[in-house]
Amino acid sequence: MDRGVMIGLEIHLQVNTVKTKMFCRCSSDYRSALPNTNICPVCLGLPGSLPVPNKAVIRKAIMLAIALGSRVVDRIVFVRKHYFYPDLPKGYQISQHRGPGMAPIAVGGGLEIEGEGEPRIIRIRRLGIEEDPARITYPYGDPLKSPYSLIDYNRSGVPLIEVVTEPDIRSSREARVFLDKLLTLADHLGITNPDLEGAFRVDVNISLENQERVEVKNIGSIRDIEKAINYEIARQRGIVAGGGKIKRETRHWDPLRGATFVSRHKEYEEEYRYFPDPDLPPIAVSAEVVKEIEDGMPELPWHMAERYVREYSLSRYAARVLVSRRALAELFERTVKIYGDPDKVADLLINDFLGVVNSRGGNFQLVRATPESIAKLLSLMDKGVISIKIAKMILKRVVIGGEDPEEIVAREGLLVISSDKELEELAEKVIRENPKAVEDARRNPKAINYLVGQVMKLTRGRADPQKISEIIRRKIGLER
């Protein structure tokens, strides 16, 4: 940890859990649509169009504010933030800001993290609602090589909630912990599904003690954020160590080159000309509405974790892993309802199930397992129908393929070999074919594992190794 490092984050969460855009009723699902097919006069910014705010997004923003302990404003004001760029159809973004006649939807609050020492609170400066700009791509991939740009307005107007922290973060690790917790919260509250592409983007502000701050804009993954922070701190420390001063500037992170670079565009201070949007008179937020939203809020992830420890007697670690994603927590609880034994369920989910999901990039969208199929898998193991090894083998097909474990086992004959007679025959075969190993095993009991392994190979893992070991021992005359 660097003493004196101050890091603040500006996180843009995409509200990808609602059906429509922020100021019009076009579908906000831009990922699966052909370019420019979810458009209307409003999100194209056509002359004469007017914005109509999405009530569901406002409610979600208020919910997030409540969860973070922020103070919700009593009149919601939208402002216009002006800048020119081909991805911004109106020449301004409808957003929120602090100033005469303007206020963000909530201020204050915080999120506690276990950082570089005692748990402490990272303070929230403000929350704001805004709209996403359109998407620009390039005909030849690289913007520097493309003579023109290609614009898709499907994303124009998709709702965003901005969360801005005070510069209380002290390291890249703390940034990661904070973001994980915030995304888990947004996931549980039904605001942002973190698995969808573009679900969040972060601007990072970093300053060293007594130095100007540098802003690194537009980073889209937690891993990149950690790398960018580490790089920046090192870069800045290098300058200061050499006797230089840090200039206040804006940079961007290049993931391919693993470094930050000055943004060429920003030679002058951006002049956004904020003012309250005259098309959107302020919307009152009464105490009753806030209470209603608070009463209807889903369980907060940290409360859920505490409940898991209490109700299911799980360890704190297990509870925390299970609540890290709402989909995972739901899967856990629903499976326990069917199957019972929370420990076994937790164990399978945390160790094996997550392993499968993470091998596919950690994307829960790919999960096809149901509480029923997980419960079945565990039952099959309990009843001794399949071995643990087999269970692990077919797990991927259950989790990603959505297959029914009972069907797999039936179709492919993966049942455990429980008949002693069969095992005895196989054991005798192995003993016959491996006289040297038998000699070794008589002298050194541990060497029996080789013989056990040979039998396991023959059974394709369908036998219980304990049982095989006992049979072999008996046959070669070893006493326990």
Next chain:
Amino acid sequence: MPVHDVIEIIRGDRRALEEYIYSIYDRIERLEKTLRGFITIRKREDVLEEAVRANMEEKPLAGIPIAVKDNISTMGIRTTCASAILENYVPPYDATVIARLRSAGAVIIGKTNMDEFAMGSTTETSHFGPSRNPWDPDRVPGGSSGGSAVVVSSYMAPAALGSDTGGSVRNPAAYTATFGYKPTYGVLSRYGLIAYASSLDQIGLITRDALDTALLLEHMAGEDPMDPTSVDLKVSGLYRRLRDIGAGRSHLSARLVIVREMWEGVEENVAREVMRAIDRLSSSGYTFEETSIPEIRYALPAYYIIAFAEASSNLARYGIPIYGLKINPENMGWEDYYSEVRSRGFGREVKRRIMLGSYILSAGYYEQYYIKALKVRRVLRDRLLPILRRGYIASPTMPIKPPRLGEAIEDPLRLYAMDIETVVPNLIGAPAVNIPAGFVDSLPVGLQLIGAPMSDQDLLEVSRSVEDIIGISNTTPKTG
């Protein structure tokens, strides 16, 4: 003949409708070359076909042709705002008021000339050249809805839509001896009105008399979910009530308030002629009150600060490559592209206002100008509302006679000074009308009445009574 009379004749009578439409096009053929009221005229056969269909389907407006100011979006019909930057823009949607009129059976005959983006008071900043006053073609018809006023007063159409931000409907109505109406802010949906200054703009009507306005208003008013600033004004029965007043079946009188400061700065002849008209009202039971509101002197600078600021914001969208001036974006840097399109597409007055507006909103000046102007706005509203609850403020609509072409436009401050009477209702969101009051040197002069917000019905009833007493409504100049 006003719409309310024409409808009686053409309703259910296809032959009469055809004759009527033909006669309209005859007049256009004769007069348009000189007067230049239109930017786009639809083909006669298209208009006829639509009109006949509406008539045969027994729609309430029976196929009446209406002209529409070219800043109101009409699906499939070119909408230019009299600007080069929208020269080829064909909207993919109808403004709400247009959709409502269409479904009530009105037919759009064409789009009328205006000051570019409604920025002007004489229709001389139009990219397509000025319109001429039918009462004296060497003079301006007023602005910015000059084309609509020309068309109605010379009977190239029986009624027209305009827009009013600081007087743009009442000004040309006064200069052409037609009835002009600006609603309470929010009464007519702005969805589809190409924005100039969002907190001041309203769609308005220019008609032969107040009764026609009431007739059309019944089909246009009503809250609109596409316009977040729209309000619900109940207008059913309005037409019938005005008809009774006009027919002498019901008698109305009211209190008129003379605000001293609103009569300063008015040319003597004009003031005298308007006062003469008002005096005639006293014998019909109208009462008068005189008062002084010194703050009125600050209405004009406050208005322009707000208008320029909002205009610079509303026009920030032009330059986007999806409509408008066709310039090849390939191989152009985006800043060059935007500057090129905007510099070539906007006229001088528009450029001036955009630059001033951007300046006013920029950091360091926002409080000095914009916030200050909004404070003046509140002061004016606080002073005027109590008065408006007691009576209608009466003043000349315009401080001078219609100037000759080229006279007013030389000096921007002189041009702006034409608005001193008309900006007041826009600033406070109040409804206002122009009623033809008399002539000075054979040029029309108008009486402005301002009512309390949401008192549109009463204001229109009083207008009917007043125009009846003064008796010069529904006149057509001899060029016709």
Next chain:
Amino acid sequence: MERLERLAMLRLEEDERMTIYRDIERILAFFKQLDELDLGGVEPLFHVTEKEAGVGDDIEVRSMDRVWLEASAYRVQDGFVVGPRTIRGEEDSRS
């Protein structure tokens, strides 16, 4: 003045610039009148309507076809609108 042109994304001709500049100065001087008023304690009036902004429910409405874009834009390629070159490395602005 150049800053104003950049803020407004305009490029003026030399002769235009002189006239507009002069006009702007005079208009700003005209605005200065407001300083004569004592506005202490007055709240700015941002909206003349008492009503709140109308909001919408989260229900999808399909309203426009891409066909219009293809007819209206200068060029559309594979469904994308062709725009000018952008120099930024990042794909989107999100300033």
